[in-house]
Amino acid sequence: VNQRFLLTLPPIVDFAMKDILVLGAGRSATVLINHLDYLAHAEDWTVTVADASATLLEEKVSALKRSEGVHLNVSDKDKLNAMIAGHKLVISLLPPDLHPIVASICVAHGKHLITASYVSDAMRLWDAPAKAKGVMLLNECGLDPGIDHISALELINKIKEEGGHIMGFQSYCGGLVAPESDDNPFGYKISWNPRNVINAGKGVSRYLSGGREMMVPYHRLFRRLKAFHIQGIGTFEGYPNRDSLPYIDLYGLSGCNTFIRGTLRKQGYCQAWHYIIQAGLTDDNVIFRFAPGSTYAQLLAQLIEGDEKQMRSCFAQELGVDDNNILDALEWLGLFGATPLPFEQGTMADFLEDLMIKKLALAKHDKDMIIMIHEVDYVKDGKHFITQAKLVRTGKNDQLTAMAETVGIPLAKAAFLTLKGKIGGKGVVLPLEKEIYGPLMRELDNFGLRFETTTIQTN
Amino acid sequence: VNQRFLLTLPPIVDFAMKDILVLGAGRSATVLINHLDYLAHAEDWTVTVADASATLLEEKVSALKRSEGVHLNVSDKDKLNAMIAGHKLVISLLPPDLHPIVASICVAHGKHLITASYVSDAMRLWDAPAKAKGVMLLNECGLDPGIDHISALELINKIKEEGGHIMGFQSYCGGLVAPESDDNPFGYKISWNPRNVINAGKGVSRYLSGGREMMVPYHRLFRRLKAFHIQGIGTFEGYPNRDSLPYIDLYGLSGCNTFIRGTLRKQGYCQAWHYIIQAGLTDDNVIFRFAPGSTYAQLLAQLIEGDEKQMRSCFAQELGVDDNNILDALEWLGLFGATPLPFEQGTMADFLEDLMIKKLALAKHDKDMIIMIHEVDYVKDGKHFITQAKLVRTGKNDQLTAMAETVGIPLAKAAFLTLKGKIGGKGVVLPLEKEIYGPLMRELDNFGLRFETTTIQTN
Numbered sequence: 001v002n003q004r005f006l007l008t009l010p011p012i013v014d015f016a017m018k019d020i021l022v023l024g025a026g027r028s029a030t031v032l033i034n035h036l037d038y039l040a041h042a043e044d045w046t047v048t049v050a051d052a053s054a055t056l057l058e059e060k061v062s063a064l065k066r067s068e069g070v071h072l073n074v075s076d077k078d079k080l081n082a083m084i085a086g087h088k089l090v091i092s093l094l095p096p097d098l099h100p101i102v103a104s105i106c107v108a109h110g111k112h113l114i115t116a117s118y119v120s121d122a123m124r125l126w127d128a129p130a131k132a133k134g135v136m137l138l139n140e141c142g143l144d145p146g147i148d149h150i151s152a153l154e155l156i157n158k159i160k161e162e163g164g165h166i167m168g169f170q171s172y173c174g175g176l177v178a179p180e181s182d183d184n185p186f187g188y189k190i191s192w193n194p195r196n197v198i199n200a201g202k203g204v205s206r207y208l209s210g211g212r213e214m215m216v217p218y219h220r221l222f223r224r225l226k227a228f229h230i231q232g233i234g235t236f237e238g239y240p241n242r243d244s245l246p247y248i249d250l251y252g253l254s255g256c257n258t259f260i261r262g263t264l265r266k267q268g269y270c271q272a273w274h275y276i277i278q279a280g281l282t283d284d285n286v287i288f289r290f291a292p293g294s295t296y297a298q299l300l301a302q303l304i305e306g307d308e309k310q311m312r313s314c315f316a317q318e319l320g321v322d323d324n325n326i327l328d329a330l331e332w333l334g335l336f337g338a339t340p341l342p343f344e345q346g347t348m349a350d351f352l353e354d355l356m357i358k359k360l361a362l363a364k365h366d367k368d369m370i371i372m373i374h375e376v377d378y379v380k381d382g383k384h385f386i387t388q389a390k391l392v393r394t395g396k397n398d399q400l401t402a403m404a405e406t407v408g409i410p411l412a413k414a415a416f417l418t419l420k421g422k423i424g425g426k427g428v429v430l431p432l433e434k435e436i437y438g439p440l441m442r443e444l445d446n447f448g449l450r451f452e453t454t455t456i457q458t459n
Numbered sequence: 460v461n462q463r464f465l466l467t468l469p470p471i472v473d474f475a476m477k478d479i480l481v482l483g484a485g486r487s488a489t490v491l492i493n494h495l496d497y498l499a500h501a502e503d504w505t506v507t508v509a510d511a512s513a514t515l516l517e518e519k520v521s522a523l524k525r526s527e528g529v530h531l532n533v534s535d536k537d538k539l540n541a542m543i544a545g546h547k548l549v550i551s552l553l554p555p556d557l558h559p560i561v562a563s564i565c566v567a568h569g570k571h572l573i574t575a576s577y578v579s580d581a582m583r584l585w586d587a588p589a590k591a592k593g594v595m596l597l598n599e600c601g602l603d604p605g606i607d608h609i610s611a612l613e614l615i616n617k618i619k620e621e622g623g624h625i626m627g628f629q630s631y632c633g634g635l636v637a638p639e640s641d642d643n644p645f646g647y648k649i650s651w652n653p654r655n656v657i658n659a660g661k662g663v664s665r666y667l668s669g670g671r672e673m674m675v676p677y678h679r680l681f682r683r684l685k686a687f688h689i690q691g692i693g694t695f696e697g698y699p700n701r702d703s704l705p706y707i708d709l710y711g712l713s714g715c716n717t718f719i720r721g722t723l724r725k726q727g728y729c730q731a732w733h734y735i736i737q738a739g740l741t742d743d744n745v746i747f748r749f750a751p752g753s754t755y756a757q758l759l760a761q762l763i764e765g766d767e768k769q770m771r772s773c774f775a776q777e778l779g780v781d782d783n784n785i786l787d788a789l790e791w792l793g794l795f796g797a798t799p800l801p802f803e804q805g806t807m808a809d810f811l812e813d814l815m816i817k818k819l820a821l822a823k824h825d826k827d828m829i830i831m832i833h834e835v836d837y838v839k840d841g842k843h844f845i846t847q848a849k850l851v852r853t854g855k856n857d858q859l860t861a862m863a864e865t866v867g868i869p870l871a872k873a874a875f876l877t878l879k880g881k882i883g884g885k886g887v888v889l890p891l892e893k894e895i896y897g898p899l900m901r902e903l904d905n906f907g908l909r910f911e912t913t914t915i916q917t918n
Contacts, residue, residue: 204745212761213747215807217739219678224764280676286663288672302671305683348674 018046018086020415023074023102024093025051025060027192028116028142030399032091032408033060033067039416040066050083074098085109089419091411092117099123099139107135114414116142116407118242124428131427138429138436141414142407143370144173144241147391147444148261149430150410150437151451152374155389156251157434159378164385167257168377172228172238174264175403178367178394179233185329187234187266190360191368191395191403197356198282198349200263207244208259216240222274226262228373233392236371237270238262250432264371272329276352278319279303281335284349296339299351311336333359362398369394370402372451384459389451406449413443477505479874480542482533482561483552484510484519486651487575487601489858491550491867492519492526498875499525509542533557544568548878550870558582558598566594573873575601575866577701583887590886597888597895600873601866602829603632603700606850606903607720608889609869609896610910611833614848615710616893618837623844626716627836631687631697633723634862637826637853638692644788646693646725649819650827650854650862656815657741657808659722666703666719675699681733685721687832692851695830696729697721709891723830731788735811737778738762740794743808755798758810770795792818821857828853829861831910843918848910865908872902 020036022029029049036047049061050072057069074080074094084090084105089112092102099115100122106113107129119139130137140146148171159166177189190197201221207214216224225237244261248254265273276282280303288302297308306314315336316327330336334355342354362368372391379385395401414431417423423436431437444450479495481488488508495506508520509531516528533539533553543549543564548571551561558574559581565572566588578598589596599605607630618625636648649656660680666673675683684696703720707713724732735741739762747761756767765773771786774795780786789795793814801813821827831850838844854860873890876882882895890896903909 206745209764214761214764215739215742215745215747216762217678217737217742219676220737220739278676278679280674280679283674283676286665286674288674302673303675305668305673 016086017088018048019088019419020045020047021083021087021090022047022049022093023051023072023090025049025053025056025069026093028404028407029093030060030401030408031404032093032411033064035409035412036091036415037064037067039412043416043419045419048083048087074101081105081109084111087111089114089415091115091415096120097122100126103130103137106130106137107133110135112136112138112418114138114141114411114418116140116146116411118145119428119430127428134426136418136425136429137427138414138418138425138431140430141410141440143175143403143410144263144372146410146431147406147449148173148372148374149432150440150444151372151389151391152251153432153434153437154441155374155376155387155451155453156253159376159380159387160252162380164378164380166253166376166378168259168375169251169253169256170226170258170260170262170375171373172226172236172260172262172264173241173372174236174238174370176236176264176266176369176371177362178369181362181366181368182266184360185325185332186269186272186360188269188360189362189366189368190356191362191401192407194353194357195349198353199284201239201277202282204243205240206242207240207261208248208256211257213245214240219277222270222277225270226260227267228264230371230373230390230392233369233371235267236264237267238264239270250430258377264373268325268329271323272326275315275319275321275326275330279315281348281352284347287345287347288351289345290341292344294341294344295337296335296341296351296355297337299341299348300335303348362401364398366398367395368398368401368403370406374451383457385455385457387453387455389453391449391451393449409447409449410440410444413440413447417443475545477507477546478548478878479504479506480546480549481506481508481552482510482531482539482549484508484512484515484528485552487863487866488552489519489860489867490863491552491870492523494868494871495550495874496523496526498871502875502878504878507542507546533560540564540568543570546570548573548874550574550874555579556581559585562589562596565589565596566592569594571595571597571877573597573600573870573877575599575605575870577604578887578889586887593885595877595884595888596886597873597877597884597890599889600869600899602634602862602869603722603831605869605890606865606908607632607831607833608891609899609903610831610848610850611710612891612893612896613900614833614835614846614910614912615712618835618839618846619711621839623837623839625712625835625837627718627834628710628712628715629685629717629719629721629834630832631685631695631719631721631723632700632831633695633697633829635695635723635725635828635830636821637828640821640825640827641725643819644784644791645728645731645819647728647819648821648825648827649815650821650860651866653812653816653819654808657812658743660698660736661741663702664699665701666699666721667707667715668717668719670716672704673699678736681729681736684729685719686726687723689830689832689849689851692828692830694726695723696726697723698729709889717836723832727784727788730782731785734774734778734780734785734789738774740807740811743806746804746806747810748804749800751803753800753803754796755794755800755810755814756796758800758807759794762807821860823857825857826854827857827860827862829865833910842916844914844916846912846914848912850908850910852908868906868908869899869903872899872906876902 047067052073061069096117103126205216228236241263248259297311301308370393374389376387393402506526511532520528550573555576562585634650664675687695700722707718756770760767829852833848835846852861
């Protein structure tokens with residue numbers, strides 16, 4: 001855009017108006033910010049990254065050409081309001097419960113909003129106001145939710161268009177560690193918000209299996225597993241992820257027999273995690289206080305009866321654990337021994353999170369790995385087929401993670417397509433309509449986020 | 460009171476002012492209403508019983524001399540307001556979440572309120588306003604909470620006054636079925652709100668054991684048991700009841716090693732209930748819809764994987780149940796078979812409640828039974844003692860239950876003592892002060908609700 005040319009336009013044009021505002025510069029933001037800067041360079045756009053941490057802004061924005069870091073405490077509503085008013089489009093990486101506040105301001109100023117988070121009830125309240133103002137609130141546009149929707153809809157609609165009748169759909173995704181960096185008994189390292197790892201499975205878990213709407217209580221979720229062997233990588237297990245049932249209609253699959261969205265972990269993880277839940281270590285309601293110098297064994301002794309000096313065997317006995325690999329994993333994490341507590345008060349989830357951050361962190365040169373698998377069961381011309389589509393993506397290091405890439409690229413591409421007028425919508429929108437997932441899928445494909453698809457005939 | 464004499468008093472006296480208003484005429488109200496009527500006869504008081512059910516009012520009030528039944532839908536705030544304004548004292552048997560609304564009106568009109576429910580956070584908000592108006596909001600004044608507090612404080616303070624140093628306090632209470640009416644594999648019949656039986660243990664369960672503040676997650680609560688054999692009656696098991704820890708200070712026992720408040724069930728009940736929880740049958744969040752003619756086996760097939768025709772063995776296998784007595788109990792309840800569902804949509808808790816109401820109801824001539832046990836461990840003159848105080852009370856039939864008696868009598872006696880000016884207080888009050896529990900204990904004792912106390916020396 002030639003600014004001198006713009007001067008001849010009517011004064012309604014706001015020269016100070018910037019293009020893209022990114023709220024939050026945390027763990028998943030690196031690739032998003034880099035890619036937005038790259039796109040901004042080509043399109044002559046400006047990107048603003050807002051965060052409360054000056055260190056994060058310095059680290060992630062200072063070397064970029066088209067991007068500016070701005071200090072923002074989101075509780076400063078006036079500044080948040082002014083910043084949103086000064087941009088054409090907002091991407092929020094804030095904690096999901098803040099999205100509805102951002103949405104309300106976006107609606108007020110007529111700005112589109114893009115997030116990678118599940119649509120909450122509070123977000124849904126902004127559907128009608130956003131529609132009235134012609135504002136798009138595009139959610140579930142990261143990895144999972146995000147790429148899963150985009151690629152699933154592409155696959156499902158292709159099978160349908162070719163005359164296939166879909167009987168079953170299963171989709172599993174995991175943010176994992178690459179085999180070359182996998183050096184712990186959980187087969188896992190943390191590549192996103194660790195609290196989400198701890199809270200996984202709380203709330204309602206439902207799916208459709210054999211025509212039945214199944215529900216799994218939290219305390220049995222990590223036993224309701226499906227195994228996948230992925231050649232050259234390893235064996236994984238998936239557990240049901242949240243409530244899959246609303247997506248049956250959203251995916252256009254009402255009448256199918258099986259529909260599961262699940263989360264993938266390396267074999268062994270879920271068995272150990274099951275006992276972490278059984279013990280009560282994921283509880284986030286009750287605050288415990290400890291004397292200085294207390295240990296994790298003393299913490300566990302408030303959940304498990306018996307002698308803190310014999311915690312491993314007390315744990316095994318009370319919870320009925322007969323697999324030494326599981327006990328070894330929990331011992332390696334530091335639960336049974338004299339590992340000192342990092343602070344004197346907190347919930348069990350707080351104390352568990354600290355252990356996990358320390359023991360399951362990605363080291364500087366560690367590579368994370370994303371695996372996404374869709375399995376579609378269908379009948380065509382009287383024959384039964386299974387198509388599997390698979391995305392495996394490995395990160396470069398602890399900053400340029402596959403997680404940051406697969407969350408960031410769809411967000412960046414959605415922002416790009418929106419500003420170019422190639423996708424659009426009004427109200428609360430998910431990337432489930434062909435007009436949205438189609439262009440996004442092509443962008444992901446061009447970027448190199450490509451699914452490998454195989455089909456076998458089963459009769 | 461001679462009304463002709465009152466005519467000579469200044470006009471500020473409201474001749475229409477009645478004495479006691481009872482809100483709710485349900486399951487636990489029978490004995491309360493009868494006893495209030497008896498007291499009202501002696502004291503020349505009037506009692507009003509308000510309920511939304513004309514049948515209940517007819518059944519419980521019509522034969523009484525000093526009591527009047529008034530139709531009241533509690534959502535009719537104007538009528539509720541007018542009724543509270545027209546009485547000197549209110550006893551609320553409404554669902555606990557309605558107590559704070561009643562409290563707000565009581566405070567506005569300067570009327571004392573008595574309930575048998577735990578103090579909620581919402582109730583606590585009325586503490587300061589009630590204090591300002593000189594109103595007493597006396598809660599936890601039924602059986603459990605209620606008689607447990609009253610009798611425990613009496614016992615604890617007696618031991619302290621005699622020079623005992625208390626190391627441990629355990630208190631268990633159960634609303635059970637009398638041995639002569641016990642004819643089902645749960646050893647249980649419903650003598651109070653069945654939904655409370657289903658919801659038991661949800662929320663935080665904590666207690667003090669060996670100096671440690673223990674927490675038990677819901678899914679393991681019915682395995683954290685203490686057994687009691689009660690001569691001539693049977694063997695019982697207690698599980699921790701809610702959060703016991705706040706009561707340590709309230710009971711004046713800070714520094715003790717062990718403090719548990721628990722709920723008592725006949726041996727076998729908790730083992731079966733554990734698997735009801737494991738299956739997910741107590742869930743009250745997710746609504747399920749079923750086709751007409753569906754069965755409980757079909758309902759269970761949405762929680763347990765496998766063939767609904769083999770539900771007993773699928774259940775046993777998935778949950779690892781190896782005790783046939785447990786499976787027999789669950790089969791007797793109707794969970795595994797072709798028992799038709801009573802309605803087409805509801806939560807698992809709704810469907811479970813219907814089964815329990817039908818299978819675990821007190822028959823007309825069945826007798827329920829209340830057992831309350833306190834165990835106090837203490838040291839006196841260098842010797843170690845255990846004092847056990849025990850209340851066992853058997854009901855007369857399905858209306859005049861021990862539960863209705865032990866909930867109703869403390870409420871009635873507290874109302875009596877309040878109106879006679881013998882107990883009193885301001886703000887949110889529990890029967891934990893000598894000035895309150897003392898007179899109440901004497902009334903209970905006179906009525907015949909007497910604890911049997913035994914002390915043994917253990918060293």
